[in-house]
Amino acid sequence: MKVDILIIGAGPAGMAAALAAAPSGARIALLDDNPAVGGQIWRDGPQAHLPPQVHEQRRRLAAQSTIQLLTASRVIAQAGPKQLLVEDAACARVIEYDKLILCTGARELLLPFPGWTLPGVTGAGGLQALIKGGLPVAGERLVIAGSGPLLLASAATAQANGARVLQIAEQASWAAVAGFAAQLPRWPHKLLQALGLWHPGYRASSHVIAALGDSHLQAVRLSINGQVKEVPCERLACGFGLIANTQLGQALGCRIEHNSIAVDNWQASSQVDIYAAGECTGFGGSEKALVEGAIAGHAAVGDLAAARHLWPQRQRWQGFARALQHSFALGEPVKQLATPDTLICRCEDIALADLREHGGWTPAKLASRCGMGACQGRICGAATQVLFGWQPPAPRPPFSPARIDTLLQLGQPE
Amino acid sequence: MSQSADIIIIGAGIIGAACAHELARRGLRVLVLDAGRRAATAAGMGHLIVLDDNPAELALSQYSLQRWRDWGRDMPADCAYRQNGTLWLAANAEEMAVAEAKYQVLREQGLDCQLLGAAALQAAEPELSQTLHGALKVGGDGILYAPNAARWLLQHAQIELRMARVVEIDHRRVRLDDGAWLSAEVLILANGVYARELCPELPLQAKKGHLLITDRYPGRVNHTLVELGYVTSAHNASGPSVAANIQPRPTGQLLIGASRQFDSEAPEVEPWMLGKMLRRAVDYMPGLAGLNAIRAWTGLRAASPDGLPLLGEHPQRPGLWLAVGHEGLGVTTAPGSADLLVAQLFGETAPLAPDAYLPQRFLGVAAHA
Amino acid sequence: MPELLLDGQPLKVDEGTTVAAALLLxxxxxxxxxxxxxxxxPFCGMGVCQECRVSTDGQRRLACQTLCRDGMRVESRP
Incomplete structure (x- = not known):
């Protein structure tokens, strides 16, 4: 399969990039590992309620005969120059491209704490995604903890689907949260969003201490502004902010700066013909992603005037991104939640006590098996970076678990 | 400059660790220096296998296998030692004849082995391709997890392990990258492919290999499965080659090899080579295609021109002892390599005739003789 | 409404339901x-953590990124 423009990630950035590039007549493939377009924020499903704007975007995408949607498809390896090996549920193929736009988004930072492996405990954005996909939560008691605006968004989704949100514990201080809120009038749309999401159980300077239960979550121990409190509940959703998904960019040789894919004014990465847009270039929400995606799409087809026209808009949302990152910086307490017997590596069940003696990621991995499981250190690598300052290793193919059948296509003549 | 130990070993991989273990057992104070670079012990398959390309290789691997079986009784669980046996797979009548010849050679040495016809092979390993003609089973072969086996060998009061990179060897002393000099009566060079940096005259060539491991699928494979093409054709070519090698790890994962390249020392996984290697493995075990792979990596084997290690004192550099050039057999032959080296050091009769492994065969006679 | 077999038991779910949701339904x-x-x-809910690996029609896949289909056989892993 050969396309002019291959876009990885069909969230706001990827959708905007495809729509911006489409008028040029270029053949475009828009790929995402989820079953539908929309990314994390506009994830569809039986319990999702998408804003009208999203339906409009999806309608416009579907109307473009030059845009091919490849959902439930994952990039597994670089097959050759300007070629990616892609797998879906049924088959695998090599896609050749002229220009590549990485809109790989972000994932949640999931930090270990006692009990975090119990069924009933999920990520915060994770719970939101699971609910949209049909996870029943009606009547369940829910505690949300961690950091960032996603906690409120997750609470809103859970409440809309019948859960009772008992408490939201934000690790940042009231001063930080208030400082962030005070800046919101600069982005009135965001202020309205925040007001709509406000919850009376929201507490700053608060964090999870432990998830309690034998085989399933039964209660959560929290530190609420210094006071320890136990809250019986069926569900705990914990997310400590976002991490840009830079692995694919890094594997393709793009320069990484501040844990994000470095881009110039045209959203071009350090690698020729590879662009990046949205959360993978630094998180800042869907508005930033939309405008960056559009700039990348225009630039990739050579419409520099249209791209330049969007620069002021991007600047505005990048300001919001800076405010966001500054206000919800992680404090020390949440970096020290794990106890010696807390599992850090969930794939191989490796506890904190088995890691501490080692001087870095590689010796710890070799000696303990931490990071050797199916997630390939995506979760524990991010956690040990926060806990110990260990640098996770560079990504290698296969970038995700893949059928061996898929890998057989590597080095195979077309 | 301080004399910090009786012996300094450069390299804490399986070879350096086995040497340190044997020396410490004899009461010597051993300082092991390791640069923490990516190296063969961490990259390899941990396959303990008797190879018989020549009598010296057979003698060294057979002797070492017995030592591993002895150690296996004491090794902690995280060394993942298992005596699961190797099945040498014959894809056709010609390879079955090779299996029979190999059987004769190994039986003469008193090794536990057995020829399996096609039906017996299917019964032993039902996941294998039904087109195979049979196999030779070598029962004493095994597997282990070499990084932890090396760590276990180094756990001794007489052994100090220090993370430091040696940048120069000068007579009986070494200079570290921080400028410090350390000295000892005896230096042992056991840092695999990196030995060339400290001893450029060593005839070592890097042979890059790829490996891939699957998610956990317990119970699918019992023995380590190796194609006989490994010894007949594929791997004897001078160009890039692959051979099917499928090893069941105690975790239930399958470790899949093997590839060989002479022209590349870059650490990157090369997609075309990974594809080629996996196509070969799937030829032998079709069901592999439906399993999930979770990780691939590469390593470098340090090979000598005749495929045998260099074990003994450097003929022109008194005090510098060599334990390098093990190619893909370092983990297998570590115990025998250590015993051969230490016996020479102590002027004792070695458990094996040491001549075939002496560095003199490449480096010439002793200048100080 | 797709009907799948979850650990041998028939289960009807709404169109667009993920296998992750079906595990609780x-x-x-x-x-x-x-x-x-x-x-x-299921933990991360977005295809990263691999906790939700189940067998669907004989293949090991992520429940959170797989939609239920009519006739699908899903086995959680013992």
Whole structure:
């Protein structure tokens, strides 16, 4: 399969990039590992309620005969120059491209704490995604903890689907949260969003201490502004902010700066013909992603005037991104939640006590098996970076678990 | 400059660790220096296998296998030692004849082995391709997890392990990258492919290999499965080659090899080579295609021109002892390599005739003789 | 409405339901047993953590990124 423009990630950035590039007549493939377009924020499903704007975007995408949607498809390896090996549920193929736009988004930072492996405990954005996909939560008691605006968004989704949100514990201080809120009038749309999401159980300077239960979550121990409190509940959703998904960019040789894919004014990465847009270039929400995606799409087809026209808009949302990152910086307490017997590596069940003696990621991995499981250190690598300052290793193919059948296509003549 | 130990070993991989273990057992104070670079012990398959390309290789691997079986009784669980046996797979009548010849050679040495016809092979390993003609089973072969086996060998009061990179060897002393000099009566060079940096005259060539491991699928494979093409054709070519090698790890994962390249020392996984290697493995075990792979990596084997290690004192550099050039057999032959080296050091009769492994065969006679 | 077999039991779900949701709609929500014997359930919800690996029609896949289809056989992992 050969396309002019291959876009990885069909969230706001990827959708905007495809729509911006489409008028040029270029053949475009828009790929995402989820079953539908929309990314994390506009994830569809039986319990999702998408804003009208999203339906409009999806309608416009579907109307473009030059845009091919490849959902439930994952990039597994670089097959050759300007070629990616892609797998879906049924088959695998090599896609050749002229220009590549990485809109790989972000994932949640999931930090270990006692009990975090119990069924009933999920990520915060994770719970939101699971609910949209049909996870029943009606009547369940829910505690949300961690950091960032996603906690409120997750609470809103859970409440809309019948859960009772008992408490939201934000690790940042009231001063930080208030400082962030005070800046919101600069982005009135965001202020309205925040007001709509406000919850009376929201507490700053608060964090999870432990998830309690034998085989399933039964209660959560929290530190609420210094006071320890136990809250019986069926569900705990914990997310400590976002991490840009830079692995694919890094594997393709793009320069990484501040844990994000470095881009110039045209959203071009350090690698020729590879662009990046949205959360993978630094998180800042869907508005930033939309405008960056559009700039990348225009630039990739050579419409520099249209791209330049969007620069002021991007600047505005990048300001919001800076405010966001500054206000919800992680404090020390949440970096020290794990106890010696807390599992850090969930794939191989490796506890904190088995890691501490080692001087870095590689010796710890070799000696303990931490990071050797199916997630390939995506979760524990991010956690040990926060806990110990260990640098996770560079990504290698296969970038995700893949059928061996898929890998057989590597080095195979077309 | 301080004399910090009786012996300094450069390299804490399986070879350096086995040497340190044997020396410490004899009461010597051993300082092991390791640069923490990516190296063969961490990259390899941990396959303990008797190879018989020549009598010296057979003698060294057979002797070492017995030592591993002895150690296996004491090794902690995280060394993942298992005596699961190797099945040498014959894809056709010609390879079955090779299996029979190999059987004769190994039986003469008193090794536990057995020829399996096609039906017996299917019964032993039902996941294998039904087109195979049979196999030779070598029962004493095994597997282990070499990084932890090396760590276990180094756990001794007489052994100090220090993370430091040696940048120069000068007579009986070494200079570290921080400028410090350390000295000892005896230096042992056991840092695999990196030995060339400290001893450029060593005839070592890097042979890059790829490996891939699957998610956990317990119970699918019992023995380590190796194609006989490994010894007949594929791997004897001078160009890039692959051979099917499928090893069941105690975790239930399958470790899949093997590839060989002479022209590349870059650490990157090369997609075309990974594809080629996996196509070969799937030829032998079709069901592999439906399993999930979770990780691939590469390593470098340090090979000598005749495929045998260099074990003994450097003929022109008194005090510098060599334990390098093990190619893909370092983990297998570590115990025998250590015993051969230490016996020479102590002027004792070695458990094996040491001549075939002496560095003199490449480096010439002793200048100080 | 697609009807699938979850650990041998028939289960009808709404169109667009993920296998991760089906695990709770038709069972206790758990997806697999960990290396040390703990039951685990979908965790990150977005295709990263691999906790929700189940067998769907004989293939090991992520429940959170797989939609239920009519006639699909899903087995959580013992």
């Amino acid at each position: 038709g069972g206790d929500g758990s997806s697999r047993t960990s290396v040390s014997g703990q039951r685990r359930a």
